[in-house]
Amino acid sequence: xxxxxxxxxxxxxxxxxxxxxxxxxxxxxxxxxxxxxxxxxxxxxxxxxxxxxxxxxxxxxxxxxxxxxxxxxxxxxxxxxxxxxxxxxxxxxxxxxxxxxxxxxxxxxxxxxxxxxxxxxxxxxxxxxxxxxxxxxxxxxxxxxxxxxxxxxxxxxxxxxxxxxxxxxxxxxxxxxxxxxxxxxxxxxxxxxxxxxxxxxxxxxxxxxxxxxxxxxxxxxxxxxxxxxxxxxxxxxxxxxxxxxxxxxxxxxxxxxxxxxxxxxxxxxxxxxxxxxxxxxxxxxxxxxxxxxxxxxxxxxxxxxxxxxxxxxxxxxxxxxxxxxxxxxxxxxxxxxxxxxx
Amino acid sequence: xxxxxxxxxxxxxxxxxxxxxxxxxxxxxxxxxxxxxxxxxxxxxxxxxxxxxxxxxxxxxxxxxxxxxxxxxxxxxxxxxxxxxxxxxxxxxxxxxxxxxxxxxxxxxxxxxxxxxxxxxxxxxxxxxxxxxxxxxxxxxxxxxxxxxxxxxxxxxxxxxxxxxxxxxxxxxxxxxxxxxxxxxxxxxxxxxxxxxxxxxxxxxxxxxxxxxxxxxxxxxxxxxxxxxxxxxxxxxxxxxxxxxxxxxxxxxxxxxxxxxxxxxxxxxxxxxxxxxxxxxxxxxxxxxxxxxxxxxx
Numbered sequence: 334x335x336x337x338x339x340x341x342x343x344x345x346x347x348x349x350x351x352x353x354x355x356x357x358x359x360x361x362x363x364x365x366x367x368x369x370x371x372x373x374x375x376x377x378x379x380x381x382x383x384x385x386x387x388x389x390x391x392x393x394x395x396x397x398x399x400x401x402x403x404x405x406x407x408x409x410x411x412x413x414x415x416x417x418x419x420x421x422x423x424x425x426x427x428x429x430x431x432x433x434x435x436x437x438x439x440x441x442x443x444x445x446x447x448x449x450x451x452x453x454x455x456x457x458x459x460x461x462x463x464x465x466x467x468x469x470x471x472x473x474x475x476x477x478x479x480x481x482x483x484x485x486x487x488x489x490x491x492x493x494x495x496x497x498x499x500x501x502x503x504x505x506x507x508x509x510x511x512x513x514x515x516x517x518x519x520x521x522x523x524x525x526x527x528x529x530x531x532x533x534x535x536x537x538x539x540x541x542x543x544x545x546x547x548x549x550x551x552x553x554x555x556x557x558x559x560x561x562x563x564x565x566x567x568x569x570x571x572x573x574x575x576x577x578x579x580x581x582x583x584x585x586x587x588x589x590x591x592x593x594x595x596x597x598x599x600x601x602x603x604x605x606x607x608x609x610x611x612x613x614x615x616x617x618x619x620x621x622x623x624x625x626x627x628x629x630x631x632x633x634x635x636x637x638x639x640x641x642x643x644x645x646x647x648x649x650x651x652x653x654x655x656x657x658x659x660x661x662x663x664x665x666x667x668x669x670x671x672x673x674x675x
Numbered sequence: 676x677x678x679x680x681x682x683x684x685x686x687x688x689x690x691x692x693x694x695x696x697x698x699x700x701x702x703x704x705x706x707x708x709x710x711x712x713x714x715x716x717x718x719x720x721x722x723x724x725x726x727x728x729x730x731x732x733x734x735x736x737x738x739x740x741x742x743x744x745x746x747x748x749x750x751x752x753x754x755x756x757x758x759x760x761x762x763x764x765x766x767x768x769x770x771x772x773x774x775x776x777x778x779x780x781x782x783x784x785x786x787x788x789x790x791x792x793x794x795x796x797x798x799x800x801x802x803x804x805x806x807x808x809x810x811x812x813x814x815x816x817x818x819x820x821x822x823x824x825x826x827x828x829x830x831x832x833x834x835x836x837x838x839x840x841x842x843x844x845x846x847x848x849x850x851x852x853x854x855x856x857x858x859x860x861x862x863x864x865x866x867x868x869x870x871x872x873x874x875x876x877x878x879x880x881x882x883x884x885x886x887x888x889x890x891x892x893x894x895x896x897x898x899x900x901x902x903x904x905x906x907x908x909x910x911x912x913x914x915x916x917x918x919x920x921x922x923x924x925x926x927x928x929x930x931x932x933x934x935x936x937x938x939x940x941x942x943x944x945x946x947x948x949x950x951x952x953x954x955x956x957x958x959x960x961x962x963x964x965x966x967x968x969x970x971x972x973x
Binding site for chain 1: 857858859861885886887888890891893894895914920921925928931932934937964965966969
C-alpha cells in the first residue's frame with residue numbers, strides 16, 4: 334500500500350525472482366523420463382508438446398511469413414522442448430495460414446532428440462508430409478458429431494475411416510501417429526459431452542495405432558470437476574502413459590485442469606508459446622494455455638520438463654513482436670515488467 | 676475430497692480499486708458494492724480507513740461506509756491499520772475490521788515503516804478495542820509465498836506470524852500470495868506448516884494471478900481443506916511490483932471453477948459478471964476475468 338514508483342525501484346529484478354529464488358523448486362539435475370510418482374504422487378517428468386507453431390499460428394489473426402515461422406521453430410528447438418508441432422498438411426484452401434507447410438518442413442533445423450510432428454487429416458496430406466521430410470504425424474478426431482461435421486464435413490465414423498488409412502500407411506513406414514480428441518470437455522455446438530463418448534473415440538484412435546491420445550478441451554469450458562470425470566472414463570480404455578491433455582485457457586481454467594490431470598498421473602501436456610492461438614468460437618477470447626505459465630507451475634512442483642523457461646520466454650517475445658501482439662503468458666507479462674530488466 | 680461449501684470473500688471494492696490506475700467517484704464505488712450485495716456474496720470488503728495521504732483512492736471511506744446498502748447476512752469488513760482508523764471505522768458504522776501483517780521484515784518496513792513485531796504491537800491496540808466493542812477482526816498475512824524484496828519466504832515465518840495474529844484474536848487468517856509467485860508446490864508446503872499452528876477452518880487464501888497460478892494454487896488449498904477464498908470482481912487491482920501485470924484473481928473465474936467442482940458458493944455468476952462489466956466500464960478498462968471475456972454459447 335505504498336506509492337508505486339519507489340516500490341518498483343527497490344524490489345528485485347525479475348531475473349533474481351525467477352532464477353535465484355528457490356520457492357520455484359529445484360528441477361532434478363538430469364532429465365529422467367521416468368513415470369514413477371514422486372512422494373507427492375505427481376509424475377517426476379512431464380513431456381511438454383509445443384503446439385504454438387501449428388495450433389497457435391493457425392488461430393492467430395495475423396499471417397506470419399515462412400521465415401518467421403522457421404525462426405520461431407528454430408528458437409523453440411533450442412529450449413529443450415521434446416516435441417514441437419510444426420505445421421499442417423491440409424489444403425491451403427481451408428487453412429491458408431499453413432499453406433507454406435512444405436517450405437516450413439524443409440526449412441527448419443532438426444535438432445536431435447526433438448520430434449517435429451505435423452497434422453495430416455487424410456492420406457493425401459500424409460504422403461505430402463512424408464515427401465517433405467516429416468517423421469511423425471497427427472490425426473484429429475472429435476468426441477462430438479456436430480463438431481466433426483462442422484469442422485471436417487463428415488461424421489466421427491467417417492473421419493476414423495480416413496485416419497485408419499493414414500495409420501496403416503504410417504505403420505508400414507514406421508511413422509508414429511499421435512491422435513487428438515477434440516471437444517473432450519464440451520462442444521461449441523452440442524454443449525455437454527459425455528465422458529464415455531470421449532473414451533470411445535480415444536479407444537478407436539488408440540486401437541488403430543496412435544501411440545498417444547491428446548485430449549483437447551477445445552473451447553476451454555472444462556473445470557477440474559469435468560476433467561476428473563472425463564479422465565476416469567478414458568483411463569478405463571487407454572493406459573495412462575499414452576494420455577496427454579491439451580487445455581485451452583478460454584475460461585481461465587487451464588492450469589487448474591492440467592494440475593488435476595497430472596495429479597491423476599497424466600505426464601504429457603500440450604501448450605503454446607506465449608499462449609498463441611485465440612478461440613475461433615469466442616471472439617476475442619484466449620485459446621491455448623501458455624507454455625511459459627505451464628512450465629512455471631511444473632517447476633514450482635519440482636517436476637522436470639527439460640525445458641528452459643527463459644528460452645521459451647525469448648521465443649515468445651520474438652513471435653509476439655512479429656505478430657505485433659501482447660503475449661498471453663502471464664509469466665512473460667510479469668517478467669518483462671518487474672523492476673529492472675537486463 | 677473438496678469442501679462442500681466455500682466462502683468467497685470479495686475484495687474488489689478495496690484491494691481491487693486501491694490498486695487500479697484510475698480512481699472512481701464515490702457514487703460508483705457505492706453502486707459497485709450494492710451490485711455485489713445482490714450476487715449472493717456473503718463478505719464484501721468495502722474500504723480502508725487509512726490516511727488519504729497514503730491511499731488517496733480510499734479517501735472517501737466514511738462516505739462509502741455510510742452510503743452503501745448493508746443487506747442482512749452480508750458482512751462489510753474494512754481495513755484498519757491502527758487504532759485511529761479503527762475508531763473512525765466504527766464511528767462510520769463498520770461492524771467488522773481487517774488488519775494486515777506480513778511474513779517479511781523488509782516488506783513490512785517498506786510498506787508501513789516498522790518491523791513485524793512493532794506492527795503486531797499496533798494491531799494489539801486494535802484487537803483490544805475490537806474485543807471491547809464485539810467487532811470481529813480478520814487478519815491478513817502478506818508475502819506468504821514470496822516477497823518482492825526478500826525473495827523466498829520460509830513457511831515457518833508465515834506460520835509464526837499467522838499464529839500470533841490468530842492468538843491475538845483474529846477469527847480468520849487470510850494468507851496472501853502478494854506478488855503471485857506461488858505455485859501449487861509452494862502453496863502446499865506453506866499450508867502444511869501453517870496448518871500445524873492455525874486450524875484449517877480459520878484459514879483463507881488470497882491468491883494473486885500475476886504469474887497465472889492463482890486458480891491452480893487455490894485448487895491445492897481446497898484439496899488441503901481450506902474453504903475460504905478471496906477474489907476480486909473482474910480481477911480488479913494490478914500488481915504494484917510488476918508494472919502492467921495482473922494482481923487479484925477474478926471472482927468470476929473462481930466461481931466458475933467452484934461451480935465445475937460442485938462446490939456451493941451461493942454466488943450468481945451472471946450477476947457477478949454484470950457487476951464486473953459495470954465497474955470495468957466505469958474504470959474504462961477491459962476485464963481481467965477470462966470467463967467474462969469468453970462468449971461461447973454454452
